[in-house]
Amino acid sequence: MRLSRYFLPVLKENPAEAQIVSHRLMLRAGMIKQASAGIYSWLPLGFKVLRKIENIVHEEQARAGHMAMLMPTIQSADLWRESGRYDAYGEEMLRIKDRGGRDMLFTPTAEELITDIFRAHVSSYKDLPLTMYQIQWKFRDEIRPRFGVMRGREFLMKDGYNFDLTKEDALHSYHRHLVSYLRTYERMGLQAIPMRADSGPIGGEYTHEFLVLAETGESEVFYDSTVTDLTFGDREIDYDSHQECAAIMEEFTSRYARTDETHDEALFNEIPEERRRSARGIEVGQIFYFGTQYSEALGATVQVPEGKPVPVHMGSHGIGVSRLMGAIIEANHDDKGIIWPEGVTPYHAGIVNLKQGDAEADAACEKLYKSLTALGLEPLYDDRNERAGGKFATMDLIGLPWRITVGPRGLKNGVVELTSRRTGESEEMPPNKAVERIHQIYSGHHATEHVEMMAKRSFHTYI
Ligand code: 5CA
Secondary structure (H helix, E strand, O other): OEHHHOOOOOOOOOOOOOOOHHHHHHHHOOOEEEEEOOEEEEOHHHHHHHHHHHHHHHHHHHHOOOEEOOOOOEEEHHHHHHHOHHHHOHHHOEEEEOOOOOEEEEOOOOHHHHHHHHHHHOOEHHHOOEEEEEEEEEEOOOOOOEOHHHEOOEEEEEEEEEEEOOHHHHHHHHHHHHHHHHHHHHHOOOOEEEEEOOOHHHOOOEEEEEEEEOOOOOEEEEEEHHHHHOOOOOOOOOOOOHHHHHHHHHHHHOOOEEEOOOOOHHHHOOOOHHHEEEEEEEEEEEEEEEEOHHHHHHOOEEEOOOOOOEEOEEEEEEEEHHHHHHHHHHHOEEOOEEOOOOOOOOOOEEEEEOOOOOHHHHHHHHHHHHHHHHOOOOEEEEOOOOOHHHHHHHHHHHOOOEEEEEOHHHHHOOOEEEEEOOOOOEEEEOHHHHHHHHHHHHHOOOOHHHHHHHHHOOOOOOO
């Protein structure tokens, strides 16, 4: 992409309405524009990052054996009356009437609709286990939408639903989700800690929230400081193994880590004092096991070899896809702007031409652009007729992790400059070396990883 043709409405001034840094930076970097309270348009740069986040979610869901599908945003109230949640959900639900006077609603979550699909098509225990998910817009009429995409009214959520024959199988699904979420967040450069939480209007006996520690987080959390030493890394795991998933669950949830809703002061005080922490966190996901609550209400049963049909055990699992963008920025920025982790960066590298119009500099930039593109990478080339300071400020603000600076002086010596946005360190090298380095850096994050993974798991495909 060439910046001269890109739609990047960068703001010079700090927008007064933004109270936290991620909201401020997303507005300043021209990523989003508010349409009305808690409802945003996603401009090209913001949309690109949103797609990157979605892709990581899709890839990790596929790895865990879950199928992607898509349900409508507008649903009939009838199903929600059957489950009893039409009245129970309260003011957060946006209720709509169609021209025939029928009660409709904009989905805040989709347990009812997925259960309806299940009961229409699944009748035998042989079709279990089954896990499907979607990434779809949700609407919750929050009293206080704030902090930009962090607490929106319209927001993008990954919501997944599992159907199992027994409680034991459903707990395996719960553990499998926990493991896949750990991987998902780490690939986005985030440490999200699973914490015992309260189930709220979704209901159910088991639930964990995933929290990214940040001063601007809306949740108050309490934890044993040793939980922050845990990382999942690139270990291989067999998602079909109950045992392996349960062991990871145990490893990541046995230490004290709770949100304020479930906080237990007496238990907390059993941790040595120097390890007790209270902090703020951003909730980027939540997993639930709720047994047969919805399947009984909606009649989602399966025939078993002996006896009467039995209600299936269910769970649901959410990731705040649009909220994640705010969380990633809260955790990765400095006073000049955003610093994207490589896994979600909108463009892999910026190319800054210090002297646009200089034949040699222009030619070197074009060559870099073509070489990077040929390797499957996406460069963003600042080919505008602007002074160097302005170009650097834009690159720093939009936060691409790597910048190649090209100028006539360096080219005389056969070099360009490669700069890391995170450390600020620069190194001079020949252009082809810079291309090689960037290629190397991203090879671990490359799409082929997904292709290889899909080839290994043959029992379903997604998209
Ligand atoms: N049905 C379940 C799981 S599929 C569910 O709705 N869970 S939830 O209520 O916890 O939402 C899932 C995730 O969506 C949350 O962890 C949070 O990251 C995100 N989320 C919830 N409300 C908002 C909001 N108003 N703005 C942005 N993200 C939100």
